[in-house]
Amino acid sequence: MLDDVNQLFDFVLKESLGSATILEDAFIQSAGHINTIAKLQTNKGVFILKWNHEELSPYKEEFKGLQLLDSLSQFKVPEPLHFGSNLSVNYLLMEFIPETPKTIKFWINLAESLATLHAQSNTHFGLDHDNYIGALPQSNKFHDNWIDFFINERLEPQIGLAYYEGLVDLSYLKNFQRIYPKLPTLIPKELPALLHGDLWSGNILATGDDMPALIDPAVYYGHREMELAFTKLFGGFESIFYATYSEIFPLQSGFQIREEIYLLYPLLVHANSFGPSYLTKVSHILKKYLG
Structure with a gap:
């Protein structure tokens, strides 16, 4: 299973950011009912990867939704970078946004x-x-x-x-x-x-x-x-x-x-x-x- 996940990470990063992208570290942030989410540290920065094994993938629409909010609102939204499917897995790669306490x-x-x-x-x-x-x-x-x-x-x-x-x-x-x-x-x-x-x-x-x-x-x-x-x-x-x-x-x-x-x-x-x-x-x- 770990080999499959690492293979997914490697494929998505190179598909999205180019063949020179090197994965330095990875942290599973959540593994919920719908999505698994990982934080990926690379030589080109830090990114969030979401993936699932659902028959229907929501990630194309999520990609478009993030773009719409970015263009029509004052909110910061994570930049969506790439979505697709590989190894029977649907995925979405996006910008990582560091969190601070809510004041x-x-x-x-x-x-x-x-x-x-x-x-x-x-x-x-x-x-x-x-x-x-x-x-x-x-x-x-x-x-x-x-x-x-x-x-x-x-x-x-x-x-x-x-x-x-x-x-x-x-x-x-x-x-x-x-x-x-x-x-x-x-x-x-x-x-x-x-x-x-x-x-x-x-x-x-x-x-x-x-x-x-x-x-x-x-x-x-x-x-x-x-x-x-x-x-x-x-x-x-x-x-x-x-x-x-x-x-x-x-x-x-x-x-x-x-x-x-x-x-x-x-x-x-x-x-x-x-x-x-x-x-x-x-x-x-x-x-x-x-x-």
Whole structure:
């Protein structure tokens, strides 16, 4: 296995950076459910390599997402260098960004940069190509309004997958779909906003000078309340972040009343990716809004 990994490292480095690239050291940073991630020290610098053995590879779309964020935001993002497949392995090589502790100034800068990102708009909700959230395909077909996009490209694919995989039965599926007619009265209209798409604490980094960096994008033009709700899924960010964002780009009133609606999507993604335990929270949210 070690020989296979070293062979992968050698192939990717030479394919991406040239035959003169020499691997000096390698550190496995994580080996999760979806990706294995290694830090590669070379004679040409330090890089991050992600790889997996999935039938569908998300790395082409991640490459494009990083490029899009780099071109349209103030965030630092790791420069994507090369993606491809070798030895039945999908891989993505990118720039390594050293991390620093997250300070109060970092959270303020994060809020300012996110508000600027969300100010980037579009004529429709969606994106000109589909991508992935985690290992699951994410449809970004264009829609004129957020409710149609949210239902047809976010909620329906995930609850449908959960039903197909046997995580929920038909009665659960039909009860879930009862939320759809209520959405127009719950969610206010806004212009499409450019979103990172998977903004939780694990996908933000603090870099030098307290500046924020983003990784693992699932970008599209959506409702910015979706992004703010995402940040609260696993504990939330520091309070100064939300206060600063609200000063720059205030949300419409009542966000705290409706924010859990947006969590139905990531919770279903996690249920389909990691197991049915996340459905308990989904059921709680449905009961809250359906009675």
